[in-house]
Amino acid sequence: MPFDVVQLREQFAALHQVSDGQPICFLDGPGGTQVPDRVIHRMSDVWVKGNSNLGGAFASSKAITKIVLEARSYCQALLNAPLASNIVFGANMTTLTFSLSRAISRDWHSGDEVIVTELDHYANVSPWKQAAKDRGAIIKQARIDTKEGSLDVPHLLSLINDKTRLVAVSCASNTTGSITHIKPIIETAHRFGAQVYLDAVHFAPHHLIDVQEWDCDFLVCSAYKFFGPQVGIAYVASPWLEIVEPYKVEPAPNVGPARFETGTQSFAQIAGVTGAIDYLASLGGDQGGLRTRLKQAYQDIGDYEQGLSSRFLAELKSLPNVSLIGRSEANHQVRTPTFALRFKGHTPQELAQALGAKNICVWSGHFYAIGLINALGIDQKEGVLRVGCMHYNTESEIERFFAWLRPWLS
Template sequence: MAFDPMKVRPLFPALNQCINRQPVLFFDGPGGSQVTQSVLDAMSHYLGHFNSNLGGAFFSSIETSALMATARHIAQTFVNAPTADSMVFGANMTTLTFQLSRTISRDWQEDDEIIVTALDHYSNVSSWRQAAEDKGATVHQVRINETNCDIDYDHFNALLTPRTKLVAITYASNVTGSLIDVQRIITAAHAVGAKVYVDAVHYAPHRLIDVQALGCDFLVCSAYKFFGPHLGIAYIAPQWIQALRPYKVEPAPNNGPARFETGTQNFESLAGFIAAVDYLAHYSRTLDTQALTLRQHLSRSFDHYQAYEQTLSHYFIKKLLRYNNVQLFGLPHYKQRTPTFAIRINAFQPADIANELGKQNICVWHGSFYAQGLCEQLGLINKGGVIRIGFMHYNTFNEIDTLFEALDCYLTLK
């Protein structure tokens, strides 16, 4: 049975509103998805009844400690970590990455080398460049393949040496939607003794993560990209949980995942995160009465989401290719990509088009989206970047038709 977005759209309050008596079309998912009522309810319920901190002997603190433990187990299931002790929470992916970069780089030396890519969001570039600068280490940046907006694997192989300490790589481009062969990168990096830090922020809403299958050392994502609240999530492989020496306030706990977490955690967001993962598994539960685990429900739900998103992508690309004044960056088909598209329309600035669409409650982004290296290599930095149109599984074919109707005055048929 094919996925029907109309079965989930009523669960999202934002999708069912009108602004100035007009419906709203959210094509801004790559910048942040909408949330379900269940996420809102979970956050409100925690704040309204149990707002506390960890370690107390009273009911609300006990409830908060249980919430923290549950969130770790849910995160473990979401990424298929071998243990809940590998899961760490923080404000967002960027904050976690800067924090972890200090810890991971603590023992770097002047002859060490780090590899980043031109495809990545710069949260996974600047953090490592600045850490390397502090230690006098050398940073190399992998070029992109401009034809398909993947990374240049030959260039990566040429940069990889026994001196490489860490490779930072995105799982999917937050601009072009390109899916990266991260397994290939990890295998090569581990062969020379380098750690691999994976940015899965853009990947997580579209494909189910499996860190054990990947064998990565670190992986980070953000719940607000997959229908949850603003919360950063990091997986740290078991061999590094106690081996690394994080910067900590004394005398905070120095064992387990809490040793990587600074200050009071955002417990209401943890409650929302749990609800978001439950929502992601919900579609599978509606299909039949099979007694499946949460991971199995997630896997089956994601299979349906992915198949549907590919039909959206195919539909969008087919309509886009009818025009001769549009440039699409990345692969012109629905395979090996997420449903995220970077385009430019000849003779028009991305900001101008985004502003006009915004007046019609059509939400798209414009600019470079912190993918500085990508836009520099493509020569787009001083040209206003691109228009980014991103679909989630709550989007519909009718919404795509409305988008093209709004763009009609800018487009020229072949």
């Protein structure tokens, strides 16, 4: 049974704000999503019931330990990780990627090769470039398909050889919404003995991840992009959990995910991650275990979002002086409902400012996807206007966006 969008919006206080007599229209999801009440409650509970650290012999500390273990097992279900201990928390995806890249690259040597892409957010490029530079390894960058605003997968595959140590690639572009078919990349990389590090930050709110199906080595995502708070989540496949040697403080744990979790974690945020996954599962009804409900929820999210994409693309077609960068088909298997637009006669900034003044939240710029912006020959200072829908958005919000935009373009 698909979810009822009116009902689920009830759970998001932020979606009910009114400013200047107008509801706020959040079409900025790829930059960060709104959070349902249960996330806020789980977070505030941590402080209400006693802020504490791990490992104490008293109730509030024991409660925090339980919260972290529970969050790991919720993330295990979300990613289909074999074990809860494959889940590592950190400040955000970027910080996790910098620290994992330092650790993973310890045994790279001069002449080793590392592959990044032009499609990726640079949080999955710069850490690898810097690690490669430190080790004398060579960086190769897979091209985008400029017509589609997507990854040129055959080009990436052609770069993989027996010198390749790691392929860093995103599952979906945070700018054009293009989804990358990851499986052949992983299979080819593994055939050559290379590891694969996946950025699933933009993918996670739209598609259910299955790290076992993909057989990736590492995967990172960020809870604030899937209805939770600002926490980074890494999946580290079992062999690497013990083999990769993190930079850590000597007395800190030497086994399990805690090896990678430097310092004290944000426990309230981690509690919020559980809330976000619990919310997602609730969209899948009340039958079956967590993973089963998540599967149903994501199926419904996909169907609903594909409807939003269809509506957006149909409206866009009727407009002059605007071009879409990215795939023009609504198919949820190849794109998320994230749209990159350029305009004749107006900069993305000008339109984002004017939209912001009308309480329609969209972003303009390069979104750190500078490989893509450069490859498309777009001025980095301008970038694109990004309109991003989530499953809590409605067709009437899309209509409102276009009703506002139309007079600017005619």
